[in-house]
Amino acid sequence: MDFAMDARTEELRERLLDFMDAHVYPAEAVAEEQRAELASPWDTPPVVEELKAEARRRGLWNLFLPDGEYGAGLTNLQYAPLAEITGRSPHLAPTALNCAAPDTGNMEVLAQFGTPEQRERWLEPLLAGEIRSAFAMTEPDVASSDATNIETRIERDGGEYVVTGRKWYISGAMNPDCRVFIVMGKTDPDGPDVRRQQSMLLVPRDTPGVEVRRAMRVYGYEDHSHGGHAEVVFDRARVPVANLVGEEGGGFAIAQARLGPGRIHHCMRLIGMAERAIELMCRRAVSRTAFGKPLAAQGQVHAWIADARVAVEQLRLLVLKTAWLMDTVGNRGAHTEIQAIKIATPRTVVDVIDRAVQLHGAGGVSQDFPLAELWAAARTLRLADGPDEVHQRSLARRELRRYA
Template sequence: MDFAFDARTEELRERLLAFMEEYVYPAEPVAAEQRARLASPWDTPAVFGELKAEARRQGLWNLFFVDQHGLPGAGNGPGHGAGLTNLQYAPLAEITGRSPHLAPTATNCAAPDTGNMELLAQFGSEEQKKQWLEPLLEGEIRSAFAMTEPEVASSDATNVETRIERVGDEYVVTGRKWFISGAMNPDCKVFIVMGKTDPEGADPRRQQSMVLVPRDTPGVEVRRAMTVYGYEDHDHGGHAEVVFDGARVPAANLIGEEGGGFAIAQARLGPGRIHHCMRLIGMAERAIELMCRRAVERTAFGKPLAAQGVVQNWIADARVTVEQLRLLVLKTAWLMDTVGNRGAHTEIQAIKIATPRAVVRILDDAVQLHGAGGVSQDFPLAELWAAARTLRLADGPDEVHQRSLARRELRQYM
């Protein structure tokens, strides 16, 4: 692996860093002010449209979309991706992570849309791509991924109880989901729903399937927003409880084949973990910057905070941790590009275990350094901490990945 970024990555990094300084950071307080005046907290502040238009104008659009998957114009069309590899995109995701509630959305690189677009590109039919993938790539609509359920331990996907039953030329979807990211956004037009088409099947991993359910389908109820440590995550589109009460969709809305839902879910999670982990590193970098600024500006017990040994330890440990994490995530991205997701299985799990846990610690130290301000709305640290802590559960809790990783390590000795 070459540790240097290639010329294409460096060019995009420079452009994206300039975009952040000139447009994104100044828009953070503007977005908060505009949201406070909106009729509904889930409406999108106008500044988002301005940021998206500027990102498109500058060619900073759909940077995550790493594979063309046969789409016309992909890699150079106005609505398609830049044709980057995972390794090229990873440092760009880190930059957007410095303002995780604005920058990913501004560049059309926000979850869960990114994973849904990759899923549709890889497994969707031509009709599904035309109806849903193309408007997602254009930023005309948003989407949600409905897997997690309140009544079962959804970290084990074989537990999912939502029923997807074939009735003639339709599928009937019945079940209750929650923490469905993006579902509160009025621009969310479609759900990718995971449920069981064959609950009595012999193989527990061949019982699940995925179907596309338009939001306006009769029987779909977005019941309420779920808070995350008290935050509603407006800019992301919220995390909703959604009930599917006999919602009927055409059989053509099945993604892939019946029984393929588990495998599709696993394929979706690989690139998503690269995105999450690199954005987390960007969050950590912003925390380090805020710590350093605070440390040189504040005095306690007769000397600057920067001269206090414990503060120096926090900053030094944070820098070492971030450099280690970045190398591990970049190695994972490189392996995914060279040997595929299966060949990078160990590393994908390792970054999912290590990155959120370590970044939470860095953010916690940054909060501590800021005192009361650290837990307030006057700094982004509290909200960043909540987001990072949540990622220790999203895409499977730490313990699930530790269990799987340990089994792989032990297998060679058994």
């Protein structure tokens, strides 16, 4: 395993670091000011569109997509240090580069499983950053950590599918630019194989019977960066049979294909969030005095900073190993490592950010620093794409199988 950056990655990294310093970090406060003046809190601040235009001009666009026909053609290992940098400003940078969830996963699904017509109608405008999308899987009435529990029905009626169900925490659905949902539901609820009961369907947002009912908050935040998280009701919404993604009964397999890259992308960005927290922690430590000496001279602060550095270096190596395995043996071959990073990274980064909050005192929980919002985002990722316990269960069973 060689994790040294190649020439292309290093060149993109330098270009991205300059973009972050010159445009993204200064835009954080501007975006908040502009958002307060928008007609709707879900409208996109003008500065975001300016960032997107500048990112395209600099060749920093669709870096996440390994398919060279549609994206930058980077491997997971090449993309990892770039995604980490965007994680330092997770509410602006990924969107500016058109590398933000849930659009990234939806674009991957369309690129891999979509028909030519589906790609032309939905993938191309997503790649161009002209529209946004949402992925409708999680439901409020069942334990969605077990995807076989999903109750939303997708019933065939002649040349159409009829969708009935209720979803929530559907990221991106509040954004007025969200034009389409990829909906996971059951086409064969009584089928003998519980992993072949589900299918995925493209449902345009303006389809009659689709209601974006309300915004769902995350620890009190509305999370504008993804276009919000919404409760969405599908009341006998009808779409053409041609809107089926892949084949009937293939929804579970498509979901797994979608979530593998999504999980490692989250972990890459989480490391960047931790690096931002360490930077803020150190700046605070050298600028504040308590009990007659700088915080940087306090032994407890030394322990926090040292432990944070050790933890981040460990996580980065595990994420890079996982990226390398995904590139060399595929997502299935990297299954154990994907689960390991999904367990370890959010949990550890939450702790790093929490120490930074503690060091900032009241400022750490205020809107004057990004730490509280970073903490909420990192803590949420212990649930998103499968909670810790699901990955622990699967990973442990895989380990035990060798001794059975």
